[in-house]
Amino acid sequence: MSLFRILLGRTLANREQAERKIGALEGVPAMGLDGLGSSAYGPEAALTILMPLGAAGLTYIGPIMAVIIVLLAILYASYWQTIIAYPNNGGAYTVSKENLGVNASLLAAAALMVDYVLNVTVGISAGVGALVSALPSFHPYILPLCLGILLLIMMVNLRGTLDAGRLFALPTYLFVASFILLLAIGTYKALASGGHPQPVVAPPALPKATEAVTLWLLLRAFASGCTAMTGVEAVSNGVSAFKEPAVKYGHRTLTAIVVILGVLLAGIAYLANAYGVLAMDQDKEGYQSVLSQLAAAVVGRGAFYYTAIGSVLCVLALSANTSFVDFPRLCRLVAEDEFLPRPFAIVGRRLVFSVGILYLAVTAGLLLVVFGGITDRLIPLFAIGAFLTFTMSQAGMVAHWLRAVRAKRDASGRASTRLHLAINAVGASTTGIALLIIVAAKFTEGAWITVLVIPAVIMLLKSIKSYYSQVDSSLRDDRPISLGSVEPPTVLVATEGWNKLTDRALNFALRLSPDVTAVHLTALAGPDDDDEQAIRDRWAKHVEAPARAAGVNPPRLLFLRSDYRLMHEPLLKLIKELQSEFPAHPIALILPEFVKTSWWQFLLHTHRAYRLRSRLLRFGGSQLVIVEIPWYLEEPTIEEGIIEETATSPA
């Protein structure tokens, strides 16, 4: 318990919520690692596709990255608007729900959920993969390393988004600072040398061209490079994490992420061309990532190089954090609409949605275990989820502005709304086209799995909703309460022996009803008989006589024999008889229960009362009510029990 508290922190009170919100400074590490981390693999993915073109491939990376950066700018403008329009977690789910209907919103939710789970596994395994390629002696520990990082990120997020934002700030800003500096130095050297800088460590010679350029190859390179944009939607999905004014801090965070990402992508594309860096084959000995080649070419393999490359590893491994911030918030919204189990909507001890965090960690952990910590093959799946989300979100905003245009009466308002509309329309169509290209280019590489998984998730969400609808309609109650008889219930007191506890139970039973029957269960411990006559004699002397003396209707005593040593079996038979004799008359069964306060007491007592209670609740029917009377070895004091943290909670 104590360790649990040290790891997760004390329970936070509702009133502390405002203090737990984040600003842009924590927002970038909390939500931006996915986006920033994409700069490490987006350009490399495009260059990998261009490899067969040899040196000629380098001339295309500039234009491809330019298209991607334009797309990024469009996304930036659209999400800027989304954050204003939906300041309470206006991610693709809410936008689609409000503007495109339930089915579209479920498509968005399913795409986002799949995307977030994959982001966790892909991010962590990419980080560990990079670490292992730098330090091959860690190779046997890929899976434990992945699971360890997953556990760390989970724990930090269970403490709260603020804690995650603060803890991960150092590697994030180290990464940003070192790569901006690296690109600045490289660009200066390139410009100073007229576009042909002398590399400090020469990158490997460019391979010979083995293919001629085709449109299809360029489209595939573009589709691969698009992975550089994943993570841009994160801020719009997590606006509720920001302190007030949330829109302002959301905008700042989005701006910081997109600007840094844009600069990194542009710089990498320019320098790759200037220094002649192409992707290398990952399966071959001596593989180096594009960023590693670039850094070595610009500054050589010194302390700066290792700091920069180390920070890339951290950012990749921690890019899963974006999912841990957004996934639980998304699930909360979906659960509030009853498409996910209710526990996803419960605010946990640290004011975050703990169930979502745990679910994400378990699912991602299982995927990591199944794939042994190497999830390269999941990368294409991951980009599809992201672009599907982009498109849904933009399309929803288009519908939003269309309605707004109709609602606006003045021409100037309409004109500004039309501008918004245009931005989102361009965003929707470009991301839609990109999505189609990605699906086509990656279909055989595994994208078909997404095409199966997303509909399956939607079906699951719908079946959850249909269950809740059934429950709601069975429980819904719009009429005044109908007060029938207020006659006391028939009361049964169940026991396997007679002591102070059963006396207490009988006393309480007599407070509830004049119609009390004590049920003594025999043969519970096995075939050997109890001594019925001794109990009857004692009952007459110790119960019936005092009851008569006190002018109370004396309770009856009934012996029930259990053929199978199960308390519930004869009791349920008795209850059934009573129910058929007095239909609609409630029966209250009193169960005396010894309260266990230590773990070892659970070993020392039989759990008959507990099992009896569950069976009776399960099969007893609506007429039966269970009354539990506790017995304590030591009477508890309420103070200690109210809340574990009472002592340390702020006044």
Place this chain on the structure above:
Amino acid sequence: MSLFRILLGRTLANREQAERKIGALEGVPAMGLDGLGSSAYGPEAALTILMPLGAAGLTYIGPIMAVIIVLLAILYASYWQTIIAYPNNGGAYTVSKENLGVNASLLAAAALMVDYVLNVTVGISAGVGALVSALPSFHPYILPLCLGILLLIMMVNLRGTLDAGRLFALPTYLFVASFILLLAIGTYKALASGGHPQPVVAPPALPKATEAVTLWLLLRAFASGCTAMTGVEAVSNGVSAFKEPAVKYGHRTLTAIVVILGVLLAGIAYLANAYGVLAMDQDKEGYQSVLSQLAAAVVGRGAFYYTAIGSVLCVLALSANTSFVDFPRLCRLVAEDEFLPRPFAIVGRRLVFSVGILYLAVTAGLLLVVFGGITDRLIPLFAIGAFLTFTMSQAGMVAHWLRAVRAKRDASGRASTRLHLAINAVGASTTGIALLIIVAAKFTEGAWITVLVIPAVIMLLKSIKSYYSQVDSSLRDDRPISLGSVEPPTVLVATEGWNKLTDRALNFALRLSPDVTAVHLTALAGPDDDDEQAIRDRWAKHVEAPARAAGVNPPRLLFLRSDYRLMHEPLLKLIKELQSEFPAHPIALILPEFVKTSWWQFLLHTHRAYRLRSRLLRFGGSQLVIVEIPWYLEEPTIEEGIIEETATSPA
């Protein structure tokens, strides 16, 4: 559920007990495998100690075995008497308790419990060890094989002692038949050749003597050979497993086991000498057990040899069964005296003490895992437990007869009692001396562990007893019930929303008491507010108005805010206030509970009602009573729930 039933069989009714008892035919496989299996390692253990004497060692095996067989005969006579005197599991525990007092009985119980656990691990690992030395390709699977056999024996015993006796009859009687035949053939050949038979396969040449004979070496050989007697006490500990007349079947089983064991020991000792077979070093290449050398010498390595040696493996591996029959029965007796947790005394679904069986399997399994399935080092510990038990049991019987002699008034009765006394006195002193020799000879080989473990077990047993005594004295009640006020309790109805279920709860509350307060908990899902006014309006219209119209005291409505999103926190505070305002007046808290019938419903609902119930029971104090009102999506029918086997149980 279905698989569970196929593996363990249907629940047996109490009335089926008589049919589940065993006779001598099942008794030998059920309880005798430990004893019979000892013939495979007892003589070998003695011969191992005699190895340094070379050929001269063989001349001592005869006398040593003769002493052991005499000891066995004494034990036989003593246990024969014990079974008559204590026909209901009169093992060392009962005998010591009745005659030597509680401390002695706990010593016996601890020794037996340790002995039984060790017997399981040693037996199984000896069997697997023999298998692996015959088929070295199984070597990597020692631990899985051990655990698999453990699981098999556990499952069979959970089905019942009868099932175990029947299933293990084939290997048992195959072993007995093949070795009796083998020894007969060997003895015939030896006698026919004038004491110097020609071996079919010659045993390895006898080693040269490296030491001279000393008394200490002979005593150590005797101590090692004594392991041949373990398991003889089994029948006396499990008499209650036999059908009536239990004493007769117990005597038959004991006789069968002791006679077969005696014949095997005598035959092995004689033939080892005649064929010149000594033990071989187990750690050296080409090791063969004494039985394997003997069988090969007598009949050669044909089908008969492999059948016989195969049956030895089975008997060794299954000798754990003796523990599974006796350990749960011992634990039941100890638990009934409150020195072990109560669940050990509960008759399980197959009329055996399932908790003891499971506990034995788990403990033995852990030992096997810790020792990697190789438990040679535990053998000395094991013999100490057995001989301590023998001695305690005999000494108890001596005390028993001493009292009987005093009670007898006629001379002939006294004389026959004195004979009984003499038999047990000889038994007690010889087994006591053997125990001292074993402890001395094996102390440094691990026997010191037993000397630490047994007192630790006794302390544990005593602390369990002291807990139960505390509970009993707090619950004991020898006075008539004191009937105070029968005023109705204060009733609280806790809820986080209002629907048909809460209407039912309110209706029931009004049956219990005119003093009803509905408690609406707010801010449970997080810091966002509930709409109190809407609920107040609805309450006035839907509850207060109809109540007044029906002439019922309308229940009050109270809003409680949960600062930490925990239902129990504000409720416990309210209960504390009520308790200090009205001390000794009971409070009934009504909890409406949605009954879950499928596993997936556990995922779809929050478990607030469940957790609230446990916290309130834990901390609410004696004044608080919990009333659970069930709500079903589909009303259950009682038939299906009473007992899973209703349909198949015999009429």
